[in-house]
Amino acid sequence: MSSMLHYQPEWVREDFIDFIAEKVNPLWAWKRVKAMIVAIEPLSPDFFKIQLRPNQNFKSDALTAGQSILVTVVIAGVRQQRSYSVIEQLKNGDLIIAVRAQGIVSKRLTQMPIHQVVELSQPQGEFLLQSNDQSRLLIASGSGITAIYSLLKQALRQDESDSPIQIDLIYFSRDQAFHVELQQLAEQHPHFHYHFINTSEIQQHLDLELLKKMTPHFQTATTYACGAQPMMYSLNQIYRDLNLQDRLKQEYFHIHVDENLPAQAVTFLRAQQQFQADRNLLESAEQAGLRPAHGCRIGICNTCSCTKVSGSTKNIITGEIDHGNNTQIKLCVSQAVSPVVINL
């Protein structure tokens, strides 16, 4: 097999080699990253830890806490990708992701048999710990805990050697996923303060009062946040009002468009196609039968970046409106608020 992999005449195509290789071993591939599911374990009734054993093509040394991987699942013959934070990398190189059984792709992933092989991307994303923080405030809601958990573990590991700095975690969740482990970590590390808000019991949203009450020093901390859109929206508003945007590092999940905005005509200039968009521009284009390049679908990987020639778009994450001509936008997190022309 290895001699075949090193023999690369011009006419030998990668997909042909992979086709032959996977007949021998489903994990083998020339360049592609594949991984075998080796364990699936429930964290709560609908949240599962999945252990993946990647092949030799995965760049494990490049993986940093807070990054994610795209997992490709084939459903009814169609390749579908979703992004998941790597919550842990084991000593043997196995990757642990946590997946909520929501939506067709994630649900399918949590139901896959052990030893099933899936395709992965290399590590991606820039949601990483900074080195010079005075103190750290981590904020998570729902599935956003996966990226935050990975940053927390990294921060606690660093603190073993350096002088520890205060870490606070505010976690909004309707279930107990990660809760017991986080409580234990808080007991073991006196400089880590854990604030759990069980949203199935109390109606509490993120606001300035809550931030001040739980973390009076939050304005001097570096804040890392990942969660559902309403929480992220409030957080952005608070930090904007206080002129603290520089202290806020963020990652998003569950991106929804503003349903009160009317559909707009969108033109893909080079493809000479026009369609009505009432969702994010990526989904609307796909609905119209177009296939723009994409990866994560949540604004992380930049694959869907393109030039907006004219028109106004709303950034679904930050709420900012971009009226400029010839500006870069990401299709997956942009909604048209006027007729828009895209250079695609």
Ligand code: FES
């Ligand atoms: S698909 Fe990754 S940023 Fe849009």
